[in-house]
Amino acid sequence: MTWMSLTACGGPTSKPAATWSTRTASPTVSAPATSPSTPAAPPSATAGAGPGEHAPAGFVALSDVDPTIMQDIRYATDHNFVGRPIDGYVEPLCILTRQAAEALHRVQTAARAHGYGVKVYDCYRPQRAVDDFVRWSRRFDEQKTKAEFYPKLDKSELFNQGYIAGPTTHSSGSTIDLTLVALPAHTQRPYVDGEQLLPCSAPADQRFPDNSADMGTGFDCFDSLAHTLDPRITGPAMEHRLLLKQLMQDAGFKNYSSEWWHYSLTQEPYPRKYFDFPVARGAVS
Ligand SMILES: C[C@@H](N)C(=O)N[C@H](C)C(=O)O
Numbered sequence: 001m002t003w004m005s006l007t008a009c010g011g012p013t014s015k016p017a018a019t020w021s022t023r024t025a026s027p028t029v030s031a032p033a034t035s036p037s038t039p040a041a042p043p044s045a046t047a048g049a050g051p052g053e054h055a056p057a058g059f060v061a062l063s064d065v066d067p068t069i070m071q072d073i074r075y076a077t078d079h080n081f082v083g084r085p086i087d088g089y090v091e092p093l094c095i096l097t098r099q100a101a102e103a104l105h106r107v108q109t110a111a112r113a114h115g116y117g118v119k120v121y122d123c124y125r126p127q128r129a130v131d132d133f134v135r136w137s138r139r140f141d142e143q144k145t146k147a148e149f150y151p152k153l154d155k156s157e158l159f160n161q162g163y164i165a166g167p168t169t170h171s172s173g174s175t176i177d178l179t180l181v182a183l184p185a186h187t188q189r190p191y192v193d194g195e196q197l198l199p200c201s202a203p204a205d206q207r208f209p210d211n212s213a214d215m216g217t218g219f220d221c222f223d224s225l226a227h228t229l230d231p232r233i234t235g236p237a238m239e240h241r242l243l244l245k246q247l248m249q250d251a252g253f254k255n256y257s258s259e260w261w262h263y264s265l266t267q268e269p270y271p272r273k274y275f276d277f278p279v280a281r282g283a284v285s
């Protein structure tokens with residue numbers, strides 16, 4: 001994907017969506033809070049959900065709350081486990097409930113005292129994106145980025161083993177996938193669609209050169225090495241995971257033990273609501 005997909009807020013990601021309006025409140029889908037779960041019965045949140053929907057009250061663009069938090073919104077790009085932009089990601093943008101965004105701003109302030117900044121990979125995730133993941137998981141011939149994101153796992157296991165959830169708490173707007181970046185942040189080279197892929201579970205100098213602190217694996221590495229407290233992760237990588245965990249817990253977030261990058265606000269304003277408005281500037285303007 002392009003260089004422009006990795007930005008600090010206030011950069012090129014924050015341009016307004018040009019083509020769609022804000023005519024209705026977003027529908028929600030209520031589904032059992034069984035995250036993560038299997039893809040057997042995807043919710044039908046997309047029914048009647050056109051591209052003109054607006055976020056409910058209380059959703060914000062993270063860049064409006066803290067423009068210093070870096071954003072690398074992978075599902076708006078080719079650099080993710082599917083290998084193309086995902087349905088519903090109109091723009092590479094982090095949208096969150098105001099409570100989650102303000103809590104993340106506190107994390108950013110605390111992280112700076114340790115010499116780090118926060119970088120988000122995913123924030124609010126529309127239900128239509130989850131439905132896209134489910135459809136993709138059933139097409140066994142599509143393995144474009146297996147070599148990087150799930151080199152040791154069969155694709156059919158990704159939902160079963162809890163690496164992808166449907167429904168997901170991301171759709172409630174208070175769950176974030178994120179990492180820490182040592183400051184000053186190094187420039188990260190762009191991912192080029194079709195480039196040779198390196199396994200996310202390889203040592204830091206042998207995987208995609210993300211500018212984040214070494215967390216022991218890359219983001220969305222569907223491998224047991226990504227389990228937050230996996231005992232094979234030691235030294236600086238485990239220290240980075242534990243620092244992120246402490247900073248996030250102090251701000252009211254809880255980690256998902258199978259993914260070092262996945263955190264949910266414990267006191268979230270929309271529990272078990274699965275929204276489906278698009279990820280686009282116009283949804284929160
Ligand atoms: C897909 C990954 N980034 C993630 O967020 N996984 C959890 C389990 C989810 O989908 O909720």
Ligand SMILES: [Zn+2]
Nearest residue numbers: 176177262263
């Ligand atoms: Zn997540």
